[in-house]
Every structure is written in C-alpha cells, then in structure tokens.
Amino acid sequence: MSMTEESLTRTMEKTQSQGCDSDGFNRLICEEEFQVEDHNSFHMSNPSRQPVTLFTPGRRSTLAAVILVLLAGVLLILDIALGVHYSRLQETHLTLKDTESLGKDLVELHKQYKTAVENIYAAQKQLDGEMKSQKETKWELEHQTKRTEDYKVLIEKVTQDLGKLRSQVPKISDGCTHCPPGWLFINLVCYYFSSNNAGLKSWQKAREFCQIYGADLPVIDTKDKEKKIVNYLLNHGQDPSETKSAFWFGLRDSNEEGAWQWLDGTPLVEGYWNVGQPDDYHTEDCAAVYPNENFFRAWNDLECGSRQNWICEKAPTYEFLNRTNNQ
Known part of the structure; x- marks a missing residue:
C-alpha cells in the first residue's frame, strides 16, 4: 500500500x-x-x-x-x-366596519369643530358691534350730560337776569301806567282793544291805526297769548246779550290759497280756528278772533274789507318806562 x-x-x-x-x-x-x-x-x-x-x-x-x-x-x-x-x-377587536365608523366620527367632529369656529367668529363680531354701540351710547351720554350742565348754567343766568328785571319794574297793582292811555299792560306787552265808540275798520285801516302809535296788529302764535286775549274779550267785551264782535289780528292769507302767514311773513304753524274754518267764503283772506269760551275755537276768516273791531300790540318804550320809574 x-x-x-x-x-x-x-x-x-x-x-x-x-x-x-x-x-x-x-x-x-x-x-x-x-x-x-x-x-x-x-x-x-x-x-x-x-x-x-x-x-x-x-x-x-x-x-x-x-x-x-x-x-x-x-x-x-x-x-x-x-x-x-x-x-x-x-x-x-377592530374590524373594517369599526374603522369606517371611526372615519365618519372623525368627519362629524371636523364639522362640529368648523361650526364651533364659525360660531365663535359670529359671537366675536356681535361682541364688537355691541362694544361699538356702547361706545356711541357713552359718547351720547357724555354729550347730553354736557348739554344738561350748559342748560343749568343758562337757567341760572336767566334767573339772575329775570331777578334784575323784576327789581327794575315798579310794583303797582295796575300795569296800565307802562303803556299809553287807553292801552293795557299784559305780559310785558301793551295792548289796545278797540270799542264801538272808536268805530269799525277794515283789516288794512285797523293796521294803519296801530302803526300810528308805533304798534301793529298782534301776532298770536302761542297758546298763552291766545288764552289771555280771548279771556280779556270775554271779561271786558260788549254786553253778553249782544252779538259777539270779531277783532282783527295780524294774520292773513297769502297769494297762494290756504297759505296763512303772519305780518312778518312767518307761516302759520298752529291755528285756533272755529269748526269748519277757514272756509274762504267770498274770498275771506283775513283772520279775526272772537270772544269764544273755548279759546281753541275762536278764529274765523272774513273778507278783509269788512268793518270789524281790532287789537293793537306794541312793546313799552324805554323812555316811557324810565319816566314811570321816576314817578
């Protein structure tokens, strides 16, 4: 091997x-x-x-x-x-059905979140509007408060001036001494009421009579003046058994139909016409006042050429007041 x-x-x-x-x-x-x-x-x-x-x-x-x-x-x-x-x-224990359900829940939660955000924005917008409104209200309150304070100062000044004026007016029981003879002193104004002895005049002639004395037909543009004039006519007028007389005052119809104006051209705002007046019967363009117990219904429209009683109105002169104060 x-x-x-x-x-x-x-x-x-x-x-x-x-x-x-x-x-x-x-x-x-x-x-x-x-x-x-x-x-x-x-x-x-x-x-x-x-x-x-x-x-x-x-x-x-x-x-x-x-x-x-x-x-x-x-x-x-x-x-x-x-x-x-x-x-x-x-x-x-998750199945396909569970995942689909979770997906739907997620979508719903997203919608709810979106809605909640929109609601928050809307609430914020409303809050901003309320804050702006409150700011304007605060400004208005401050403005009104300032106006109130200004009015208080003005009232105090007017009160002081009124006290001075009252101290200068002589304390007399009859105010006729402040006006020419035959005139009445009512609310610091002199009035003349014609009588039957002075005769009757047309609206224009009555006005010319007033102008001779530095006066004019009265402008009755307040309820207080209307009430005092009508009450005087009721208490010092003619015999109650006689027919009530009309008294011319400073209101007439302008060129435009139904446009009543005062002597200074100011349009009539509030009238005290009798029921159914003014009716412009036979071209009635001048106004007259009657001694009616209801002074809210004391006016009537008449023909300017008709002969009626009249009223004159004038302010007392300073010279006359001074002479009166020296007496």
Missing part, C-alpha cells in the same frame, strides 16, 4: 469515528477535513512540485451555512414579532 492510499484510508476511518455519516452541519465539516488531509498527503507525495495556494470549496460551504443560520434566526424573530403584532390587533 502506498503512502497516498494509507492517508486516504486513515482519513476515512477518522471521519467515521467522528460521525461524519450523519447529515447536516457535521457532515460538511468532516468533508472539509477530509479534503484538507487529502491535499496534504498529495503535497507530501510530490515534494518536487511548487506549492500552490487554493481557495477550497469547503470554506465557502461553512460560510454559507453560517449565513443560513443567521437568516433563519432573523426570520424566526420576524415571525415572532408579526405574531405578537397580529395578536395585539386581534385584542383591539
């Missing part, structure tokens, strides 16, 4: 003794050792040849086996992780 045959025989026996007949990783290792020993024996039997370095197939098989083992471990770990994850999904 040659040296090479002995080496092969010895290697096989060694392989069998190490259990290389079994499958798997041990068999690969045994084959690698067998090839290594065989190579060494061949090298020893040919000492005259140059040594050659070879990358034997046995080493590649070992590396592949290690890689397969590592891959198997990684796959095992992934399998375990997937199993745990799947178990957790099963524990949550």
Whole structure:
C-alpha cells in the first residue's frame, strides 16, 4: 500500500469515528477535513512540485451555512414579532366596519369643530358691534350730560337776569301806567282793544291805526297769548246779550290759497280756528278772533274789507318806562 492510499484510508476511518455519516452541519465539516488531509498527503507525495495556494470549496460551504443560520434566526424573530403584532390587533377587536365608523366620527367632529369656529367668529363680531354701540351710547351720554350742565348754567343766568328785571319794574297793582292811555299792560306787552265808540275798520285801516302809535296788529302764535286775549274779550267785551264782535289780528292769507302767514311773513304753524274754518267764503283772506269760551275755537276768516273791531300790540318804550320809574 502506498503512502497516498494509507492517508486516504486513515482519513476515512477518522471521519467515521467522528460521525461524519450523519447529515447536516457535521457532515460538511468532516468533508472539509477530509479534503484538507487529502491535499496534504498529495503535497507530501510530490515534494518536487511548487506549492500552490487554493481557495477550497469547503470554506465557502461553512460560510454559507453560517449565513443560513443567521437568516433563519432573523426570520424566526420576524415571525415572532408579526405574531405578537397580529395578536395585539386581534385584542383591539377592530374590524373594517369599526374603522369606517371611526372615519365618519372623525368627519362629524371636523364639522362640529368648523361650526364651533364659525360660531365663535359670529359671537366675536356681535361682541364688537355691541362694544361699538356702547361706545356711541357713552359718547351720547357724555354729550347730553354736557348739554344738561350748559342748560343749568343758562337757567341760572336767566334767573339772575329775570331777578334784575323784576327789581327794575315798579310794583303797582295796575300795569296800565307802562303803556299809553287807553292801552293795557299784559305780559310785558301793551295792548289796545278797540270799542264801538272808536268805530269799525277794515283789516288794512285797523293796521294803519296801530302803526300810528308805533304798534301793529298782534301776532298770536302761542297758546298763552291766545288764552289771555280771548279771556280779556270775554271779561271786558260788549254786553253778553249782544252779538259777539270779531277783532282783527295780524294774520292773513297769502297769494297762494290756504297759505296763512303772519305780518312778518312767518307761516302759520298752529291755528285756533272755529269748526269748519277757514272756509274762504267770498274770498275771506283775513283772520279775526272772537270772544269764544273755548279759546281753541275762536278764529274765523272774513273778507278783509269788512268793518270789524281790532287789537293793537306794541312793546313799552324805554323812555316811557324810565319816566314811570321816576314817578
């Protein structure tokens, strides 16, 4: 038996003794050792040849086996992780229907959130409007408060002036001394009421008579003046058994029909006409007052050329007042 045959025989026996007949990783290792020993024996039997370095197939098989083992471990770990994850999904009891329901709930919550935001914006807008309105109300209150204070100052001044004027007016029981003879002093104004002895005049002639004395037909533009004049006619007029006389005053119809004006051109605002008056019967363009108990119904329109009684009105002169005060 040659040296090479002995080496092969010895290697096989060694392989069998190490259990290389079994499958798997041990068999690969045994084959690698067998090839290594065989190579060494061949090298020893040919000492005259140059040594050659070879990358034997046995080493590649070992590396592949290690890689397969590592891959198997990684796959095992992934399998375990997937199993745990799947178990957790099963524990949550989530189904496709549950996910759809959750999606619908999410959409509804989004709508509610959007509505809530819009309501907040609307409330903020309303609040801004209320704040602006309150600001304007505050400004108006300040304005009215200032006006009230100004009125208080004005009232105090008028009261003081009125006190001074009263101190200058002589305290007499009859005010006729402030006016020319035959005139009456009523509310700081002189009035003349014609009588039957003075005759009757047309509206224009009556006015000319008043103007001779620096007076004019009266402007009865307040309820107080109307009441005092009518009351005087009732208390100091003609015999109650006689027909009530009319008295001219300073109101007449202008060129435009129904446009009544005072002597200064001011239009009539409030009249005290009798029922059905003015009726413009036969071109009645001048106004007259009657001694009617209801002074709100004491006026009538008459023809300006008709002859009636009249009233004159004038302010007392300062010279006359001074002469009266010196008496």
